[in-house]
Amino acid sequence: METEASIITSLPLGFPTCLFELKMHIYLKRQQMLFCCTTNTVEEPLDLIRLSLDERIYVKMRNDRELRGRLHAYDQHLNMILGDVEETVTTVEIDEETYEELYKSTKRNIPMLFVRGDGVVLVAPPLRVG
Amino acid sequence: MESAENQTPEPELVAGFSSIRERTIAENSLVILLQGLQGQVTTVDLRDESTARGHVVNVDAFMNIRLKKVLHRDRRGRLTQLEDLFVTGRNVRYVHIPDHMDIMETIQGQLAKSHRVRNFAGGRKEYAKKKS
Numbered sequence: 001m002e003t004e005a006s007i008i009t010s011l012p013l014g015f016p017t018c019l020f021e022l023k024m025h026i027y028l029k030r031q032q033m034l035f036c037c038t039t040n041t042v043e044e045p046l047d048l049i050r051l052s053l054d055e056r057i058y059v060k061m062r063n064d065r066e067l068r069g070r071l072h073a074y075d076q077h078l079n080m081i082l083g084d085v086e087e088t089v090t091t092v093e094i095d096e097e098t099y100e101e102l103y104k105s106t107k108r109n110i111p112m113l114f115v116r117g118d119g120v121v122l123v124a125p126p127l128r129v130g
Numbered sequence: 131m132e133s134a135e136n137q138t139p140e141p142e143l144v145a146g147f148s149s150i151r152e153r154t155i156a157e158n159s160l161v162i163l164l165q166g167l168q169g170q171v172t173t174v175d176l177r178d179e180s181t182a183r184g185h186v187v188n189v190d191a192f193m194n195i196r197l198k199k200v201l202h203r204d205r206r207g208r209l210t211q212l213e214d215l216f217v218t219g220r221n222v223r224y225v226h227i228p229d230h231m232d233i234m235e236t237i238q239g240q241l242a243k244s245h246r247v248r249n250f251a252g253g254r255k256e257y258a259k260k261k262s
Contacts, residue, residue: 072233079160081233112227114164116193119177119223 049074049123057082060121064090067115068126078117085113147191153244156191164189164225166236174217175224179205182215193219 042048052071059067059080069085086109093102147153156162164186173183174195184200200212227233 073160073163075159077159081160081163081227110224110226111229112231112233114160114225114227116219116222116224118220 046074046076049078052123052125056126058124058126059115060124061115061119062121063119065119066090067113069113072112075117078120078123080115080117080120082113082115083111085110087113147244152191157241157244159191161189161191161193162240163227163233163237164193164195166240167225167227167231170228170231172228173226174222175226176217177221177223179223182212182217184212184215190219193222195219195222195225 042051049071053074055071056068057071059069059082061067066088067082067085068088069082071080072083073081086107088105088107090103090105093104094100095102147156156165167186168188169186171183171185173181174197175181180203182197182200182202184197187196187198189195195217197215197217198213200215202210202212202215204210
């Protein structure tokens with residue numbers, strides 16, 4: 001059984017570290033401080049996301065949505081906190097006469113967004129090509 | 131819509147949480163940040179593409195959100211004023227975080243609050259698990 005997980009941070013917290021015997025799966029990066037309690041090596045797929053903390057990422061979501069923003073925090077459910085995020089919603093409209101498909105995308109900007117993990121399909125570095 | 135995870139509420143053991151189980155779930159995920167939003171005005175984007183803007187009354191470990199004084203905009207853009215709105219956790223897509231909020235401080239504050247209550251509750255042995 002994993003021993004207790006304490007919140008490791010380089011800043012004094014002012015309250016006793018938690019005494020849970022569970023792994024604290026909240027990863028936050030604020031400037032240079034890492035607020036987590038796991039190893040520094042990449043052990044599981046979620047650790048790959050940890051490498052992208054405080055970086056801009058691309059998130060593909062269900063219902064033809066995409067998000068591009070700066071990853072501030074995530075957890076094991078892939079709930080995420082993204083900053084300076086641009087959401088793109090893509091819709092397909094079928095022209096009645098010609099039956100051709102018209103792909104439309106709607107964008108909007110949100111300064112700070114909490115994303116529920118069950119909508120996330122994939123997480124990647126921002127795509128280079130449009 | 132009922133979440134399979136909801137259970138009958140147990141007596142209030144710790145501040146804000148119905149059970150130890152709920153508190154454990156919340157403290158090990160980012161829901162703890164949403165709980166720090168209690169009292170603020172935010173916009174919640176729902177899964178059905180409607181939005182609800184109002185005061186956050188309560189958020190539980192399953193992300194069920196209770197809002198008051200809500201302006202609900204459905205997917206067609208029609209506005210409805212609501213005094214009280216309960217959103218099931220499953221139906222939340224996004225929660226807009228107010229600009230002025232400091233995420234780290236909010237989370238630390240929430241954790242400190244539950245730790246304070248824990249220590250206040252007579253040093254119950256079940257909370258203080260020793261290192262093995």
